[in-house]
Amino acid sequence: MSIKQMRTQSSIGNLQNHLLSRIDDLEKASANARTQQDQDLRDLFKSIRQEVQIQKTALSYEVHEFKKGVRAQSGIFTTDLADIRKEVRDLSKEFDDKLASNRNDLLEFRVETQEQYSTLRDNLAELIAFVTRGRDDKKGKWVAAMAEVSLLLKIEANLDL
Numbered sequence: 001m002s003i004k005q006m007r008t009q010s011s012i013g014n015l016q017n018h019l020l021s022r023i024d025d026l027e028k029a030s031a032n033a034r035t036q037q038d039q040d041l042r043d044l045f046k047s048i049r050q051e052v053q054i055q056k057t058a059l060s061y062e063v064h065e066f067k068k069g070v071r072a073q074s075g076i077f078t079t080d081l082a083d084i085r086k087e088v089r090d091l092s093k094e095f096d097d098k099l100a101s102n103r104n105d106l107l108e109f110r111v112e113t114q115e116q117y118s119t120l121r122d123n124l125a126e127l128i129a130f131v132t133r134g135r136d137d138k139k140g141k142w143v144a145a146m147a148e149v150s151l152l153l154k155i156e157a158n159l160d161l
Contacts, residue, residue, distance in 0.1 A: 124151060
């Protein structure tokens with residue numbers, strides 16, 4: 001082999017070594033970049049997880065506070081509703097008692113009125129009989145009877161009102 005060929009071969013070897021060294025450097029740089037990218041992604045995921053946990057905790061707290069407020073309002077509404085129901089029951093009982101009392105008073109009034117009407121009718125009949133007793137003429141009996149009937153009809157009409 002000639003020196004020239006050797007030099008060429010040596011140059012080729014050097015060039016090859018240089019290229020292999022550069023490829024090795026590029027592979028190391030690529031591996032370092034992937035490692036750095038992997039670490040950056042892990043840090044990003046960790047940060048996202050922490051933010052999600054913070055948001056979840058805050059939301060859980062807000063939901064808990066909302067539930068407490070709803071329970072308090074529900075308790076107030078339940079108490080108010082129970083009070084209203086009790087008041088309605090009391091008013092209903094009071095109304096029923098007054099209605100029963102009024103019905104009883106009305107029934108007593110009707111009975112008393114009927115008794116007074118009967119007594120008045122009997123007294124009026126006796127009075128008419130007494131007034132017409134001494135008269136034997138037909139005209140007097142007929143006039144007295146008509147007066148009695150007319151008076152009884154007027155009394156009945158007034159009582160029916």
